[in-house]
Amino acid sequence: MTLRIQKCLRRGASALSISVGFIALLAAAPAHAQKDPKFDFGKAEEVKTVEWKAQAKGGVSMTTGNSQTTNGTATASVSRKEGNNKLALEAGAAYGRANNRIATIDPIANTYTVDRRSITSTNNYYGKGRYDRFFTTNNAAYASGQAAADKIAGKTFFGGGQIGYSRQLYKSDMHLAVVEAGYDFSYERYVQAPSKTLDPVSIHSARFFAGETLKLSAATGITANVEALFNLNKEGAAIDVNTNMAGVDAFKDIRINGKAALTTTLYKQLSIGFSFTVKYDQNPAPLPAPPNAGTATAAGAYFVDKVDTLSEISLIMTFL
Secondary structure, X not given: OHXXXXXXXXXXXXXXXXXXXXXXXXXXXXXXXXOOOOOOOOOOOOOOOEEXXXXXXXXXXXXXXXOOEEXXXXXXXXXXXXXXXXXXXXXXXXXXXXXXXXXXXXXXXXXXXXXXEEEEEEEEEEEEEEEEEEXXXXXXXXXXXXXXXXXXXXXXXXXXXXEEEEEEEEEOOOEEEEEEEEEEEEEEEEOOOOOXXXXXXXXXXXXXXXXXXXXXXXXXXXXXXXXXXXXXXXXXXXXXXXXXXXXXXXXXXXXXXXXXXXXXXXXXXXXXXXEEEEEEEOOOOEOOOOOOOOOOOOOOOOEOOOEXXXXXXXXXXXXX
């Protein structure tokens, strides 16, 4: 009996020695044997915030009686910013009709009658997109393109693209000031009289821009900006407003666009906006022939006004 117990103890000691030796061997194994451990849950990846903004605004006005007009405007915009990249898209249109009084003269009877004639008083649209690449908080490069038309201003189509550098000059809780400099290419096709053909005009310009955003309160803000385009090339196909001859020299077709707007929140996502836009064209488009001109040729060249303004009151719905 005693002998059997001793044998069992010796066998247990041998097994224990083998186990301890095996564990020591594992501990002494090279470290690369465990270089790729597997986990059920790894480290959470950094989440990049994507910022979306979308809004639409529109308005309709109608008058009857002495003044008979109908006008409508609509615009929509959407932007997406992720990391150092921002893409913005915008489109809009405006259309209006006016039923004006006109006098028809009877030269034989030396009398006249008054009637009304319906004409299009507003007819324009635009669409544009812009991409910004931010290198730092204050420095970015931009590229944009647009397509538009304004028949009342004598242009059946105008579009092009821009590229340049944008600099954030100052930013605080209330202010944001930005300046930009770059290159602008514009292509313009004019409303043509039936008796003559005007070639489209290509314009290469230097572009300068300055803008300011002022936050008056949590609900109200003001924006103001101005853009100046200086033509660098001679526009051979354009008619000079001063000489009525073909050809407009460099820096003789300066265009300036300015806008100021105030927006205030009415309720949650609904806001009201007031804006004023002014556009100046040093060498405007030739004036379209009037509807009753027929095939008659104008006695000289006539041009649309150099300055256009737009005053708006709009309801704005913000979706994102």
